[in-house]
Amino acid sequence: MRYLFFITLFFVAMGQVNAQDTTRQDTTAHVDYRKVKKTKYFRDTIHRERRKFDSTLFTNITIPSTSDFAEDLERIYQMLDRVPVITESFSRLSEIDSQLDQEDAALDILKDRLSQSDRTLNIRNLQMFNTLLDELARNVKGYTSHLNEYDTTLDKIRAEIAGLKKDTLILHVFRDTALKNTFRPQLQQLKDKWRQVDSLITLNGQEINTLKSQASAHIITIGELQYRVDAELRAVGSKAFGKERRYLWEPRGSSSNYSKDNLKKSLDGEQQLARYYFSNTKNKRLWLLLTGFIFFFWVWFNFRALRRIGELKAIEGFHFVYLNPYPIAGTLVFILSLAPLFDLHAPAIYIESIEFLLMVLLTILFRKRLPRNLFYAWGFFLFLFLLLPVIRILGLPLSLQRWANIVIDSVAVLFGFFFLFSRGRMPGKPRFISIAAGFYIFLNVLAVFCNLFGRVSLSQIFGATAIYSFAETVSMAVFVNLVVDSFLLQIQTSRVRKKYPESFDFAPVTRSISRVAIALASVIWLVVFATNLNIFDALNDLLVDVFTSPRQVGSIQFTLGGAVLFLGIIWLANFLQKFIAWFFGDLGDDAAFDDKGQRSRLVVTRLVLLIGGFLLAVAASGLPVDRITVILGALGVGIGLGLQSIVNNFVSGIILIFDRPLRIGDTVEVGDKKGRVKEIGIRSSTLLTEEGAEVIIPNGDVLSNHVVNWTLSNNHVRVALSFTIDTPANPDDIAPDAIREIVKADANVVDRRDPEILFNTLTSKTMEIKVFFWIKDISKSALTSGEIRTGIYRHLQKKGITVV
Numbered sequence: 001m002r003y004l005f006f007i008t009l010f011f012v013a014m015g016q017v018n019a020q021d022t023t024r025q026d027t028t029a030h031v032d033y034r035k036v037k038k039t040k041y042f043r044d045t046i047h048r049e050r051r052k053f054d055s056t057l058f059t060n061i062t063i064p065s066t067s068d069f070a071e072d073l074e075r076i077y078q079m080l081d082r083v084p085v086i087t088e089s090f091s092r093l094s095e096i097d098s099q100l101d102q103e104d105a106a107l108d109i110l111k112d113r114l115s116q117s118d119r120t121l122n123i124r125n126l127q128m129f130n131t132l133l134d135e136l137a138r139n140v141k142g143y144t145s146h147l148n149e150y151d152t153t154l155d156k157i158r159a160e161i162a163g164l165k166k167d168t169l170i171l172h173v174f175r176d177t178a179l180k181n182t183f184r185p186q187l188q189q190l191k192d193k194w195r196q197v198d199s200l201i202t203l204n205g206q207e208i209n210t211l212k213s214q215a216s217a218h219i220i221t222i223g224e225l226q227y228r229v230d231a232e233l234r235a236v237g238s239k240a241f242g243k244e245r246r247y248l249w250e251p252r253g254s255s256s257n258y259s260k261d262n263l264k265k266s267l268d269g270e271q272q273l274a275r276y277y278f279s280n281t282k283n284k285r286l287w288l289l290l291t292g293f294i295f296f297f298w299v300w301f302n303f304r305a306l307r308r309i310g311e312l313k314a315i316e317g318f319h320f321v322y323l324n325p326y327p328i329a330g331t332l333v334f335i336l337s338l339a340p341l342f343d344l345h346a347p348a349i350y351i352e353s354i355e356f357l358l359m360v361l362l363t364i365l366f367r368k369r370l371p372r373n374l375f376y377a378w379g380f381f382l383f384l385f386l387l388l389p390v391i392r393i394l395g396l397p398l399s400l401q402r403w404a405n406i407v408i409d410s411v412a413v414l415f416g417f418f419f420l421f422s423r424g425r426m427p428g429k430p431r432f433i434s435i436a437a438g439f440y441i442f443l444n445v446l447a448v449f450c451n452l453f454g455r456v457s458l459s460q461i462f463g464a465t466a467i468y469s470f471a472e473t474v475s476m477a478v479f480v481n482l483v484v485d486s487f488l489l490q491i492q493t494s495r496v497r498k499k500y501p502e503s504f505d506f507a508p509v510t511r512s513i514s515r516v517a518i519a520l521a522s523v524i525w526l527v528v529f530a531t532n533l534n535i536f537d538a539l540n541d542l543l544v545d546v547f548t549s550p551r552q553v554g555s556i557q558f559t560l561g562g563a564v565l566f567l568g569i570i571w572l573a574n575f576l577q578k579f580i581a582w583f584f585g586d587l588g589d590d591a592a593f594d595d596k597g598q599r600s601r602l603v604v605t606r607l608v609l610l611i612g613g614f615l616l617a618v619a620a621s622g623l624p625v626d627r628i629t630v631i632l633g634a635l636g637v638g639i640g641l642g643l644q645s646i647v648n649n650f651v652s653g654i655i656l657i658f659d660r661p662l663r664i665g666d667t668v669e670v671g672d673k674k675g676r677v678k679e680i681g682i683r684s685s686t687l688l689t690e691e692g693a694e695v696i697i698p699n700g701d702v703l704s705n706h707v708v709n710w711t712l713s714n715n716h717v718r719v720a721l722s723f724t725i726d727t728p729a730n731p732d733d734i735a736p737d738a739i740r741e742i743v744k745a746d747a748n749v750v751d752r753r754d755p756e757i758l759f760n761t762l763t764s765k766t767m768e769i770k771v772f773f774w775i776k777d778i779s780k781s782a783l784t785s786g787e788i789r790t791g792i793y794r795h796l797q798k799k800g801i802t803v804v
Helices: 002-042 066-088 093-116 125-165 169-174 177-182 185-238 260-282 282-308 312-318 328-342 346-365 372-394 398-420 430-454 458-496 507-532 536-548 560-585 597-622 625-640 642-658 699-704 736-744 778-798
Strands: 550-553 558-561 667-670 673-680 685-688 694-698 708-711 717-726 758-761 766-773
Touching: 066 125, 066 185, 093 125, 093 185, 093 260, 125 185, 169 177, 177 185, 177 558, 177 642, 185 766, 260 282, 282 312, 282 328, 282 458, 282 766, 312 458, 328 346, 328 458, 328 507, 346 372, 346 458, 346 507, 372 398, 372 458, 372 699, 398 430, 398 458, 430 458, 458 507, 458 560, 507 560, 558 560, 560 597, 673 694, 685 699, 694 699, 694 778, 717 778, 736 758, 736 766, 766 778
Parallel strands: none
Antiparallel strands: 550 558, 667 673, 667 708, 673 685, 685 694, 717 766, 758 766
């Protein structure tokens, strides 16, 4: 029985062992099946080896999975999906294509005009052709830059697509049939995207290459035409002082055929070229219009502010001539006056059109503002002005044009002499207009003589320059008046709104603003004058070469343009920080002394302007900052080695020049020295005493001492006169009102400040009279005091009052 139990137990144990082995074998078979299913795609690339010990815990598996293939396909699809977005960024291709077509038409007209060699091709035509070719060259350069950028972008896309050939994963997908079946939808989308991308790259590449070829052809054509135009201009320049045509009194050798069709064709071509130029440079005129809009709004807003608070009477003392609450005509004159600065390379026809519009506007402004005789003279000048374009439009033969021009120039000379020598009959004629009239006569005389002796080109240049320079002089005078009046309006409006006194000495303000406005007007006048004289391009090329050519001092390389730009920005920042207070009505007088908030804000504004101006000047000039640092370091070493005094005087001189605590002509007290400032130098300044001695003071001592400037903001000074008299029986006999009238009667006494009279009793029999008053010019204080003292003494004598 016991043996039977052990045998039964043995079979049960063996059954359990077999069951466990079967389970292990089934599990192993299941795991191997899943592995084979997961990795069956990679049998061609993965070589399996049998090892005695194999465990997934210690094996580095580098076999790509299905997700790896999917991620690679997604990456490629995303890359191809970026191509349409990139090609859509080539937005200027159609614009460049259209512009190049227009330039084709313009170049055809230019080639046709230059090949005709007819007599309508004068120096003004050549000047316009040269300007237009320069504009075309700048445009083509811009087109080429954009096209090269687009081409570079396409090359990068092609390089990325070419890199797909080295992608082993995507190649394996296309080689393996099972993987193709697995990713069939994704591969179909990829093929569609590939066709779209290939089409986009091909079409854009062909368009870019075509436009680049067209642009290159334009560059070659423009270069050839520029060479021909330059040759024609050089020929005109060399022949201008020689005999181009017969003397005017000589008989004509042979009659030339006069064809209206040729003239009409030439005029049409010139108009087409002008329209092309204006259509391609309209952005410059948009900025000009924006400037005019700001000016109009500025003036209109100030008038509106005064009208709303009922203080329009505050500006009556300024007697504005060209400003009104709705300054439409004044704004148009302002815009047209600035037009040459916004388009320095404009053709002559543009300058002529601007001058014509200016003349019409000035005639409207002068109609009720000029004396009758002077307005009639202006109307006759306008008639002569209009004759030049009329003769040109009529297209008369050259001989008739010469006779017409000599008649116009001769009449202009007679008119100029009549204008100069009729000053008494034409009141209100400014002095500078007489100077301009003399210059107008001189140029017209040159035009007459050149025409007589066959110098036709010079005759045309001098005649046109004479009339345009005189018209520009008049328009610049109105422009300066507009600028000055606008700033005075701004100052007065700010003072009224801040409840400052309405009356102020605006003469210094007018002088300061006038200097800046006249400087700007002079630049505009010179641009117009050089353009009409046909030397602007030559001067422009010369100045560009001078200011852009690199120069080197030691290891520092710079350009004159960068240095001038640096100094110009520094000067502008200093100018703005000085006069920014005027814009807000603060003229440095006692009116704004208690407005501490205003003064604090102005101090911060000035500091910001100075620091910002310096940083902007360094950035805009292109000067290397590291070199500046080295120079400052070397200066620091020099100062430490004993140059403190020299550097102190040098820096102090710069501060005196820019900060201007004292100016040449001021009456100052520096320490125990008093006198008028004769000179302000970099190292020292010179004072001229009343005894005639010249005192030289180092600039460092000037700044380190207390400076009393009697004439910093004005030349006014307070004077006190004292009289000791016997006490009169009737105090009314002194008549203080009569003494005030004696003081006010002097021309050097400030009218806006009433004299003050004080009486002090000294003894029972004597008393003192003190008279305080302000005089306008401190340099005449002794003379004025003597005159007033004498007048008061005589007054007291007449009243029977004894002066002790």
